[in-house]
Amino acid sequence: MPRIAAPTNAAQRAQTQRKILNAFGELLFTHGLPGLTMTDVARTAGVGRTAVYNYFADLEQLLVAYALDETGKFVIELKSQLDGLENPVDRLAVYVRAQLADLTRRHLPPGPAMRSVLSSESFEKLGVHVGELNTLLMDILQDGMDQQYLPPADVDGLVQLIHGSLTASASRRNADTPDEERIEAAVRFIQAGVGASFDGEGHPVKLA
Template sequence: MPKLWTDTVADHRRAVRDAVLDATAALVAEQGLASVAMTQVADRAGIGRATLYKYFPDLESVLAAWHERQVAGHLAQLTAARDRAGTALDRLAAVLHAYAWLSRGHDGSQLAAALHRGAHADAARRRLHDFVRELVAEAARDGRVRTDVPPDELADYVTAALSAAGAAEDAAVARLVAVTLDGLRAAR
């Protein structure tokens, strides 16, 4: 049973929520999406079934919340990569590396397909897209990224191209980032 007794009600609720999301992620990894039941999630999280239903009405909403937490974590990592010192192009390159590594494991599985449906996934895609677009636009203003293609389209190109990292070998990820970045830079 995890330590759930923390100082405030808000902390307590967050700890329960996190325990539920961790338990669900572990169960899905172990046995696949289709066979996970709310009862198992409650057991694994160390809470009662009735308590679980006070937090989440069904498994779908648990998975959506888990995915939102993942996306928030990924955005935090991308923000950390962006906020390093360097030129706009350095920071763009750092973000593309981080993004490529985060893309690994996004393998078109049944779980990924289930998570990527729906409104929360659309919002997540939009946030990631806007994040990349801003960096691209900044590097373009510095004259380090091509200006013959709108930043919006370049951001679409980046996120599409880097999705190839999902199935790539470790050594290939840096090469994929280099190729993708060369597409952004060249203006012939």
């Protein structure tokens, strides 16, 4: 009989599924999605190809599961970072930094690219977490306007522009520019783009 590495069958299944998701994420980061196969995932995870199909019917289902898993963890972590901050401009900076760091780390295809490789049904499954992120950003921007740290504007339009800027910034990684420097430049660009003002020490100030 095969040796059970985990204390129960359920734990063993969870452990194997985690290996598959981690292997898929590693391959996405190192090789990208084009040309990726279930055989590649099985080899990297150290499990049989049949085992991968026991958990995920095809590559599309695996991509959705990975995206939901990673985005879910990201939303929880981001909310915990935002909870300790009062100023909406500072919260916007945390949001931008977290998003760019996450896009750099996970190497998931951006929204439009995901739509092109997924069926409509699969893409809709991602909408829950994407909607949570949109709501977080909308709340930050609206709060900034209500407290007069940001000028009145179309919040929905700003959300689209900010997410577009984040995707573009993540795709323009340059070996000559450290990630931290690139991220801080994006933070300043987006804060300025939504109309935030700062005092001489770099602290957000309300609009005159």
